Amino acid sequence: MRPITRRHALQLGGLGVASLAIGTTGLVWQRGSRLVPVTGSDLTEPEVLRSRGGLLQVRLEAAQGQIAVAGREATVYGYNGSLPGPTLRLRPGDRLQARLVNRLDTATNLHVHGLHVSPQGNGDNVFISVEPGESFDYNYQLPEDHPPGVYWYHPHHHGMVADQVFRGLYGAIIVEDPDPIAVTRERVLVISDITLDGSGQVVAPSTMSRMAGREGDLVLVNGHAAPRLSARPGERERWRIINACSARYLRLRLDGQDCELLGIDSGRFPEPRPVDELALAPGNRADLLVSTRAGSASWETGSVDRGGMGMMSSLGDLSGGVGALATLRVEGATAPALPAVPVQPTPEDLRAVEPARRRRITFAMGMGGDMSGGMGMGGGGGEGMGMSFTVDGKEFDAQRIDQTVQQGTVEEWTLVNDSPMDHPIHLHVWPMQITAEAGQPVRGVFRQDVVNVPPRSEVTVRVSFGNYTGRTVYHCHILDHEDNGMMAVVESVPAA
Numbered sequence: 001m002r003p004i005t006r007r008h009a010l011q012l013g014g015l016g017v018a019s020l021a022i023g024t025t026g027l028v029w030q031r032g033s034r035l036v037p038v039t040g041s042d043l044t045e046p047e048v049l050r051s052r053g054g055l056l057q058v059r060l061e062a063a064q065g066q067i068a069v070a071g072r073e074a075t076v077y078g079y080n081g082s083l084p085g086p087t088l089r090l091r092p093g094d095r096l097q098a099r100l101v102n103r104l105d106t107a108t109n110l111h112v113h114g115l116h117v118s119p120q121g122n123g124d125n126v127f128i129s130v131e132p133g134e135s136f137d138y139n140y141q142l143p144e145d146h147p148p149g150v151y152w153y154h155p156h157h158h159g160m161v162a163d164q165v166f167r168g169l170y171g172a173i174i175v176e177d178p179d180p181i182a183v184t185r186e187r188v189l190v191i192s193d194i195t196l197d198g199s200g201q202v203v204a205p206s207t208m209s210r211m212a213g214r215e216g217d218l219v220l221v222n223g224h225a226a227p228r229l230s231a232r233p234g235e236r237e238r239w240r241i242i243n244a245c246s247a248r249y250l251r252l253r254l255d256g257q258d259c260e261l262l263g264i265d266s267g268r269f270p271e272p273r274p275v276d277e278l279a280l281a282p283g284n285r286a287d288l289l290v291s292t293r294a295g296s297a298s299w300e301t302g303s304v305d306r307g308g309m310g311m312m313s314s315l316g317d318l319s320g321g322v323g324a325l326a327t328l329r330v331e332g333a334t335a336p337a338l339p340a341v342p343v344q345p346t347p348e349d350l351r352a353v354e355p356a357r358r359r360r361i362t363f364a365m366g367m368g369g370d371m372s373g374g375m376g377m378g379g380g381g382g383e384g385m386g387m388s389f390t391v392d393g394k395e396f397d398a399q400r401i402d403q404t405v406q407q408g409t410v411e412e413w414t415l416v417n418d419s420p421m422d423h424p425i426h427l428h429v430w431p432m433q434i435t436a437e438a439g440q441p442v443r444g445v446f447r448q449d450v451v452n453v454p455p456r457s458e459v460t461v462r463v464s465f466g467n468y469t470g471r472t473v474y475h476c477h478i479l480d481h482e483d484n485g486m487m488a489v490v491e492s493v494p495a496a
């Protein structure tokens, strides 16, 4: 895995001392009244709903409820009363019919993150709004050659995404391999974060942490705090890992065990790549093989420096170390060896294709945001200090089309980060192949749907708009940034 490099937080000028004091006070006030997690419980996984005969029909009811989180009763959101929601297992060529029922008191909708399906009509259409008390029938047709891998679903109603995801609305989608890989067991591991007070209520983030992107102080695996996993030596486990955190970056290690990466997002390597450390930006997934060795291993996430905003240093490190996510205990008789991993189907290398068009797209943060958007600083008094989050100088407008691409063409997009923080950039429907980072060509085929762009830097990607027409979005997957404007619309139009 290409590691995330460490860098120093840059200063963002112009923010006064008054706001710093507000942030600090808020933080101090919240401490000491947090939920105390129960750690060391056995890991459980959400219910699995599997397609049959090419079809999976599900009903997903989004509601607030009393759900066990970190071993305690908490008042959170869930799909079908579960955090994470049920795992959906599909095969290439399947149809997924999902009835979304909204029992929340705010509007919501459903997005199938990473799936290569149509964005139109009742497909993966993020412009749909499902009002409280209403429901909507989604219908997604996966192509026959849909890449196998780890995907996920979550709400995508602009302005509410960070809050609804942070409160518990997310679940895994697995697209099975056409040519199965022999493993002892599979685990679906949804990593999320949340902040709960002593009575199990979700703590609303401060304005400051919404600007940085809210991070919860509990980091959960399938809703558990530091759960326990067990295995025998010589086993091969397959870990389907999802970073469902609203803003937290993960840097994962499982020292003492042999880890090999099959791929990130929908990208695959022909052969599994040995990894010691795995960096996942918000929204990224990893498909990992773990070959077990006797002993007890701690699955940890280390700190990631994702930049800062100068005045936020008082809030501590963003994506700072949290230590153990889980403990893996390996003991007992050695398991029999498994057949070798078959060669994986790899994506087409778009470096061999001359792009029909090149674009530069700039992501920025600046002063003078729209105060009505709710990012004004200084609470009720909020005079004149707002932060805007923009793509090419503009905040999101669902009515505007920012890029028009032609179906069937390959384009090269340079994603430019003109701000002092990292932004993980996500494009719906069509995956991106990373071809250059900070102007340096990238060796190998890395296909992802969330691509991290470091501060004051740029990443170049190629995208094949080979399939589907219609409108969808690209945005920062720090969900507070998306909600506050760092999102834009792309429309794919039929070839003339």
Ligand code: C2O
Pocket: 111, 113, 154, 156, 283, 426, 428, 475, 477
């Ligand atoms: Cu994971 Cu636009 O979303």
Ligand code: CU
Pocket: 111, 112, 113, 114, 426, 427, 428
């Ligand atoms: Cu998405």
Ligand code: CU
Pocket: 422, 423, 424, 476, 477, 478, 481, 482, 486
């Ligand atoms: Cu961002």
